[in-house]
Amino acid sequence: MGLEEARRRLREAKRVAVLTGAGISKPSGIPTFRDAEGxxxxxxxxxxxxxxxxxxxxxxxxxxxxxxxxxxxxAEPNPAHYALARLEADLLARGGDFLLVTQNVDGLHARAGSKRLVELHGNILRARCxxxxxxxxxxxxxxxxxxxxxxxxxxxxxxVWFGELLPEGAWEKALRAFSEADLALVVGTSAEVEPAASLGRIAYTAGAYLVEVNPEPTPLTPLAHLSLRLGAVEGLEALYPLSSAPG
CATH class of the missing domain: 3.30.1600.10 (SIR2/SIRT2 'Small Domain')
Known part of the structure; x- marks a missing residue:
């Protein structure tokens, strides 16, 4: 019942905000930070x-x-990256709004085709003078x-290193999207690194339906309407099957 309800809400949502962490890139061979092998x-x-x-x-x-x-x-984008790019295209095609906020710096979301994207912690493939x-x-x-x-x-x-400010405008975009979302999806993050960790709570407090995909419980788990104890690829395949994508 919980999964079917989440699927229905995702199909009907008009404003979706997504937060991803290191867990979504782990299947692509990118090491995480905080798990047993991080x-x-x-x-x-x-x-x-x-x-x-x-x-x-x-x-x-x-x-x-x-x-x-x-x-x-x-590394190459994995099916979870592509699923979120499909979700964005689907939502925009039916007149909705979408924002993907990632804590990752690997650029894999953009390579998978995500366009409405905020790289909250920067991009490792760039340098700054x-x-x-x-x-x-x-x-x-x-x-x-x-x-x-x-x-x-x-x-x-x-x-962005520990103790530094986020890129100018990035947090404001993320905060607005999660404050206005009717569905918030949090994938592959420990929900421990602030301020990103607060985005799920902000969406929940504002009335959004909150879905978490993570193999282990996180501080966000008690608030989530649905917590899928799965990896990012398996969780997104369950939540947003290929048959749900446009075309």
């Missing part, structure tokens, strides 16, 4: 993902990011650290 089990985030760590040793930080970038370049602020895509091979093509100054990864 990156933070092997690496201390204070050594690699803070402004202070970068100031201490930018080459060490960039070497770590270069390793992660190589993994991202090898420390002097002029220019953002630019990283080539296949780049020096460590890379230099800005505009002014020649050193560039840093274009991602």
């Amino acid at each position: 990156l933070w089990k092997a690496f201390n985030p204070l050594d690699y993902a803070t402004p202070e760590a970068y100031a201490r040793d930018p080459k060490k930080v960039w070497a770590w990011y270069a390793w992660r970038i190589a993994k991202v370049r090898e 420390e002097a002029c602020g220019r953002r630019f895509p990283l080539p296949e091979a780049f020096p460590i650290p890379p230099s800005c093509p505009a002014c020649g100054a050193r560039a840093r990864p274009d991602v």
